[in-house]
Amino acid sequence: DTGVSQDPRHKITKRGQNVTFRCDPISEHNRLYWYRQTLGQGPEFLTYFQNEAQLEKSRLLSDRFSAERPKGSFSTLEIQRTEQGDSAMYLCASSSGQARNQPQHFGDGTRLSIL
C-alpha cells in the first residue's frame, strides 16, 4: 500500500500563470477529496469525487479552479490565472466505501507559492 501520492511537492509560479496538480489515491479507494490549507489554519474542503463523478464543490472553489478525475483513478486540480491568495498547501485525500466512519487518508500535499 503506497498511500496517497501528490505531485509536485512544491510549485512556485508567477501571478497570472496556470498550474496543475496531480493526486493518485490509494488504489482501492473510490472517493477522492481536495482541500486547501493556509498557514496557521486547518484544511478547508474544496471538492470531492466518487469514482469519476464530482459530487460536491465548496463555495471556495471559484471558477478559476477546476478538478477532474477522468477514469476514477488519479485526479488533477487546475488553477487558472493564479492570484497571490492562492498561495497555500493543497491536500488530496482518499477513502473507501460509504460508511461514515471511514477516515480520509491524506497525501503530503503540494505547496503552491505565487510570486
Next chain:
Amino acid sequence: AQKITQTQPGMFVQEKEAVTLDCTYDTSDPSYGLFWYKQPSSGEMIFLIYQGSYDQQNATEGRYSLNFQKARKSANLVISASQLGDSAMYFCAMREGGGGADGLTFGKGTHLIIQP
C-alpha cells in the same frame, strides 16, 4: 458560527504526562462523525481516531482516547503517557450526515509541544 472550535492554540506538556486537547462542535444534524488528525512539522495529516454520533462508547485507539460528551457537543482527545514524538499540530474535524455532504470541516488546530 464556527462548526469546529479548538480553544487551545498551543500547549506545553511534560513528557509522560497525559494531555487533553479540547474540541467543541456545532451541528443540527443527528448523524455525524468526529475525527482527530495529527500533522507533524513535515506536513502529512495522520488519522488518529474516530467517534460516531451514535456510538455508545468512547472511542479508543492505543494511547489515544476520545472523551465524547454529546450533550455538550464536545469531543476531546486524550493522549496518555505523552512522548516527544507526539509534538505536532492536532486537528479536530467533523463530517455531517445527510444531503450527500462528505467533506470534513476542520478546526484551527492545537499546537502540542512535548517537553523532555
